[in-house]
Amino acid sequence: MSYKHFYQRFLSANRGKQHFACHSHHYWPDVTRDATLKYWDDSAAMVDDKWYHLFAEKLPAVQKHIAGILNTGHPHQIAFAPNTHELVMRILSCLDWQKPLKILTTDSEFHSFSRQINRLAENGNIQVERISTLPFDSFESRFRAALQAQEWDLVFFSQVFFNSGLAVSDLEGLVNAAPDSAIVCIDGYHGFMAMPTDLSRIAHRAFYLAGSYKYAQGGEGCCFVHVPVGCTLRPAYTGWFAEFGELDAVKTGQVGYSLDGMRFAGSTMDFSALYRLLAVFELFATQGLDVPKIHAYVQDLQQAFLSKLESINHPQLNRAHLLVQDLSHHGHFLTFKLDSADIVQALSAHLRQHGIVTDARGDRLRFGFALYHDKADYNLSCLEKPYV
Numbered sequence: 001m002s003y004k005h006f007y008q009r010f011l012s013a014n015r016g017k018q019h020f021a022c023h024s025h026h027y028w029p030d031v032t033r034d035a036t037l038k039y040w041d042d043s044a045a046m047v048d049d050k051w052y053h054l055f056a057e058k059l060p061a062v063q064k065h066i067a068g069i070l071n072t073g074h075p076h077q078i079a080f081a082p083n084t085h086e087l088v089m090r091i092l093s094c095l096d097w098q099k100p101l102k103i104l105t106t107d108s109e110f111h112s113f114s115r116q117i118n119r120l121a122e123n124g125n126i127q128v129e130r131i132s133t134l135p136f137d138s139f140e141s142r143f144r145a146a147l148q149a150q151e152w153d154l155v156f157f158s159q160v161f162f163n164s165g166l167a168v169s170d171l172e173g174l175v176n177a178a179p180d181s182a183i184v185c186i187d188g189y190h191g192f193m194a195m196p197t198d199l200s201r202i203a204h205r206a207f208y209l210a211g212s213y214k215y216a217q218g219g220e221g222c223c224f225v226h227v228p229v230g231c232t233l234r235p236a237y238t239g240w241f242a243e244f245g246e247l248d249a250v251k252t253g254q255v256g257y258s259l260d261g262m263r264f265a266g267s268t269m270d271f272s273a274l275y276r277l278l279a280v281f282e283l284f285a286t287q288g289l290d291v292p293k294i295h296a297y298v299q300d301l302q303q304a305f306l307s308k309l310e311s312i313n314h315p316q317l318n319r320a321h322l323l324v325q326d327l328s329h330h331g332h333f334l335t336f337k338l339d340s341a342d343i344v345q346a347l348s349a350h351l352r353q354h355g356i357v358t359d360a361r362g363d364r365l366r367f368g369f370a371l372y373h374d375k376a377d378y379n380l381s382c383l384e385k386p387y388v
């Protein structure tokens with residue numbers, strides 16, 4: 001079974017390449033091109049009425065797909081933004097910055113959170129504890145112990161870590177171990193549409209962030225947050241979309257917020273990515289392609305890739321350098337932690353020269369896998385040659 005026919009335009013524009021950076025820059029299915037044009041045509045045809053169409057038709061349709069994929073049961077709890085950083089800021093703006101704050105996180109969060117929190121920590125009134133994700137076999141128990149050790153104000157961790165592909169196995173357990181004092185936020189960007197995810201039992205407790213650029217395949221511009229059911233937080237960083245729909249009761253002189261997830265919305269944004277995302281959801285729905293099937297396909301690709309590598313017996317790209325805990329519960333990219341950043345640079349340049357696109361960060365080389373791969377196409381023969 002191959003899914004390459006969904007991606008003809010990106011594949012033909014990149015003929016001769018083996019694209020293993022899908023976890024970073026995923027190819028877009030052909031339907032997203034039509035969706036982009038449709039956004040233009042709808043804008044021309046409806047002009048200002050477009051906004052009614054968006055909020056009455058398109059947004060609810062995308063919310064419904066996302067809520068179904070995550071099994072939250074609460075599509076209205078989803079708010080959109082062009083990137084997750086905006087949503088991270090909105091969540092941070094719910095904290096009381098007048099008092100000292102305690103934040104528990106990991107040492108492996110993406111820059112949209114880690115850079116921001118490092119900058120805010122310069123002001124001196126926040127204590128940030130970062131639990132190391134490695135060694136990963138003890139990560140969850142160490143994080144759980146830290147969760148219970150203090151009255152945290154914010155707990156922020158990834159479902160799948162961007163710098164390793166390692167995946168938290170007990171999301172529910174970690175969320176439930178957080179003290180009542182804490183806002184709990186999961187960065188699900190590397191989990192959404194990649195790993196089967198069921199938030200039904202924590203949908204009332206945790207925020208979940210993700211977006212369209214990676215495994216959801218809609219391109220940049222459509223990130224979202226699932227806001228815990230019944231959430232009454234009042235983001236200080238707020239836009240006028242946050243007062244759409246029914247508003248909560250407020251004291252005189254206070255700003256009102258939507259009762260549902262829209263309370264975390266911002267303001268005017270380009271919704272063409274939402275059109276693209278919807279087109280992907282609809283394509284997959286008509287094909288009966290769901291996340292468990294996508295995940296199984298990618299797991300098979302990963303096994304095929306690893307056995308090809310094994311037969312080459314490469315001095316660097318081998319099991320000993322692979323960051324993995326459990327390949328049956330792992331993100332859609334494999335990370336090799338090599339002996340030095342120089343080796344990573346040399347090897348990734350060598351691979352690129354031979355048409356193999358990977359993603360290098362420091363001493364780590366990452367290989368992503370996607371529906372537009374066919375294991376029969378994998379050709380790693382350049383790894384049999386010297387790379388320096």
Ligand SMILES: Cc1ncc(COP(=O)(O)O)c(C=O)c1O
Binds near residue numbers: 187
């Ligand atoms: C874990 C994770 N979160 C978030 C993002 C995207 O952040 P933003 O939407 O702020 O650019 C990425 C992008 O690579 C990521 O890996």
